[in-house]
Amino acid sequence: MTEFMIDLQGGAKAPLYEKIYEYIKSEITAGKLAKGEKLPSTRRLAEGLSISRSTVDMAYEQLRAEGYIKAEPCRGFFVCDITGLYRLGQKQPDAGEENVADREAVCFGETGDRRMEIDFSPYAIDTESFPYNVWRKISKNVLLDDREELLFAGDGQGSRQLRETIAVYLHRARGVNCLPEQIVIGAGNEYLEILLSQILGGGQTVLMENPGYPQAYRTFRNMGCEVKTVPAGEDGLSVEAVRRENPSLVYVMPSHQFPLGSVMPLGERIRLLAWAAGECGRYLIEDDHDSEYRYRGKPIPSLQSIDQSGKVIYLGTFSKSIAPSLRISYMVLPPELLERYRNRCGFYATTVPRMQQEILNSFIREGHFERHLNKMRGIYRSRHDFLLGELKKREWVRRIVGEYAGLHFLVEVESALAGQEICARAAQLGVGVSDIEQYDLRREKAASGAVEGQKTEYPLLLLGYGRLHEAEMEKGLVILDKILSCETHRDETDEYKK
Secondary structure, rough: OOOOOOOOOOOOOOOOOHHHHHHHHHHHHOOOOOOOOOOOOOHHHHHHOOOOOHHHHHHHHHHHHOOOEEEOOEEEEEOOOOHHHHHHOOOOOOOOOOOOOHOOOOOOEEEOOEEOOEOOOOOOOOOOOOHHHHHHHHHHHHHOOHHHHHHHHOOOOHHHHHHHHHHHHHHHHHHOOOOHEEEEEOOOOHHHHHHHHHHHOOOOOEEEEEEHHHHHHHHHHOOOOEEEEEEOOOOOOOHHHHHHHHHOOEEEEEOOOOOOOOOOOOHHHHHHHEEEHHHOOEEEEEOOOOOOEEEOOOOOOHHHOOOOOOOOEEEEEOOOOOOOOOEEEEEEEEEHHHHHHHHHOOOOOOOOOHHHHHHHHHHHHHHHHHHHHHHHHHHHHHHHHHHHHHHHHOOOEEEEOOOOOOOOOEEEEOOOOOHHHHHHHHHOEEEOEEHHHHOOOOOOOOOOOOOOOOOOOOEEEEEEEEEEEEEEEHHHHHHHHHHHOOOOOOOOOOOHHH
16 A cells, blocks of 8 residues: 655645645656555545545545546545556647747526426526626726727627636636637527537537437537437446447536536546547537536546647536526637638627627626635535435435536435426426436437436436525425325325325
């Protein structure tokens, strides 16, 4: 068993768990910790460093989430095989070449026309905490100068100033390496996916994980793409499945897959990049869904941040971090697709109003966005912890998946009722809940009894907490208690309404 001598006193000011994480990560990537080598137990390392065991637990959890180590029951933690992977496709910058890294420059919760009183929608966010006063002040300031250019349509890619701001933000927050010229701003991810289909041309085959994100699936199909699906696994998208299907495009959510919440390990990410780099015309569409919200450890780096071959098309949005009505999303194109974009779609006018772009630019540059994001992380973490604690008290909860990130849990429940029946009964009582089959991407092609690759012995429910206060969550869970506790009385529909 390896012993570690980690200096927790010197160096940069950072949390202790992060220093442990960085030390072990550097040892693995440098080859000093070999594949299969066993790490000290969390208790032993904590004692050796004279720190709390929870600190070591957080460092190990971050390493495990990113694929550097794996846990084996009753045995401990072991180093994963990533030997040589960082060198894959790596190019040395030419002398004088600019180092981009150094640049500073379907609404669930509604049934018919009746809105749910308690909405566990995984899409919902807290709108009560929107910074109205700040947004109002910036909006007034934008109009103070009577600048005539604000009335013009502006650059089709979006405001140059906003693209510069987004490029800096993405590098600092997600490790994305790009120039402002690579960014295209649009009104929502669906618009950008439509635009991307036109940039790449017809006849594309898109591969997606199932269950997955229905909006993207429908958009690509509407644009004439052949959309194939493969089962989503606990470690995200299987590269072996990608090789078998051999598509031209792979739509992937590596940092927090929706709806399962899985994280793709580093090794699989690099293998996926290697597959994309193996043939001209292959690209990976990285939808960085819910990347802002992670409640344990630090955020998982983006796939684009380790791409050395220009194969990742990065999609992001401000809909969940600020407000859905803002309708400002962004797409980062690889350099080789820029000319194709300009030739085929460069004449399109921007779909985001110029004034909205100016307001958002000021909101980010003046530090308001960072403060708002930190505030929302605190609010969502509190709601996450409360709901998680309440679910663990329920006898009908068998398993909870996808905790510690995003804005929802996937909950496996002990019930003889089908998931759709549970959701229907909850809707009758004013509680909006969705089950995993609603995210089965094959449902439009044929009525399938089970979600691809998912066990169906027990129902899987999605419980979102973004919009709900603690009292509302508790009330909603009490209603679910009644539904699930009366499951044997299937014909006595009034029983669980009491």
